[in-house]
Amino acid sequence: MTSHVLLSISGLHKAFGGLIAVNQMQFDICEGEIIGLLGPNGSGKTTVINLISGALSPNDGKVVLDGKDITNLPAHKISHAGIARTFQLVRILPDLDCIENIEAGLAYRTKPLWGHDAHTAAYELLERIGLEKHAHTPAGDLTYIDQKRLELGRALALQPKLLLLDEWLAGLNPSELQDGITLVRKLKHEGLTIIMVEHVMDAIRSLCDRCVVMNAGAKIADGSPDAVLSDGEVIRAYLGDSHA
Known part of the structure; x- marks a missing residue:
């Protein structure tokens, strides 16, 4: 095969x-x-x-x-x-918290999610990348590895x-x-x-x-x-x- x-x-x-x-x-x-x-x-x-x-x-x-x-x-x-990607220099929305960063990604995929559906899907994605404890932490306050995780989560939100x-x-x-x-x-x-x-x-x-x-x-x-x-x-x- x-x-x-x-x-x-x-x-x-x-x-x-x-x-x-x-x-x-x-x-x-x-x-x-x-x-x-x-x-x-x-x-x-x-x-x-x-x-x-x-x-x-x-x-x-x-x-x-x-x-x-x-x-x-x-x-x-x-x-x-x-196709989704990450960048050499991390691209996140530093003034938004983690769940809001993922929700922004969910709004741009082929079948966008909004409101409660987006919130639920964003939390599940944070669990998938190990950031659920930081759901309400501003992205700019994360450690470098966690900012990278978050950028990866935003890419995954596009369902690539x-x-x-x-x-x-x-x-x-x-x-x-x-x-x-x-x-x-x-x-x-x-x-x-x-x-x-x-x-x-x-x-x-x-x-x-x-x-x-x-x-x-x-x-x-x-x-x-x-x-x-x-x-x-x-x-x-x-x-x-x-x-x-």
């Missing part, structure tokens, strides 16, 4: 003036898979996330979600098609088929990191499909089914974490020729 391809990107190309940020990028991700999108700083990973989510439009290439071509759709239509995590585990201390890994693993067990841009190799090894590695805008490897992380070209990209 073949796995269902949820997202397929092909020939994806993005240049900013003379700088080619993404060069003929292509990969597929199957339903329920977690893919790590890896590469040294400046390799084009976040640009790929921006192209998939609609924050940027490609110069060339295609993005197909669940058989539907979503290339060049505006970001809100891509969100309604089933595909979740894009852009360095979601960055900046966490060792115990917070384990909590974060546990939460992402839980989402995987719930059947969510995830693309993670990540530099934390412990997380990559423990969470990812596959890794796609970029360097200078192009894909240089695609395979299991162990195979990819021991690949000579990948080691050269990260550490230079003397280590390969």
Whole structure:
């Protein structure tokens, strides 16, 4: 039985003036898979996330979600098609409490929720991400890990088929990191499909089914974490020729 391809990107190309940020990028991700999108700083990973989510439009290439071509759709239509994301710099509504932050997300999904239904669904989502004790805490007063949890909760409020995590585990201390890994693993067990841009190799090894590695805008490897992380070209990209 073949796995269902949820997202397929092909020939994806993005240049900013003379700088080619993404060069003929292509990969597929199957339903329920977690893919790590890896590469040294400046390799084009976040640009790929921006192209998939609609924050940027490609110069060339295609993005197909669940058989539907979503290339060049505006970001809100891509969100309604089933893609949600987090950002490198946490985006929350700091003056609202946690439950209000989630309710704001619920108001923007394909079938919006309001009033009592939204309040109930928001509390259930806070339980899912481990923030129910902070339902009425202003988001700006949360710890860094809990702000990240809240941003993740707002993404989950959109009921995505595909979740894009852009360095979601960055900046966490060792115990917070384990909590974060546990939460992402839980989402995987719930059947969510995830693309993670990540530099934390412990997380990559423990969470990812596959890794796609970029360097200078192009894909240089695609395979299991162990195979990819021991690949000579990948080691050269990260550490230079003397280590390969």
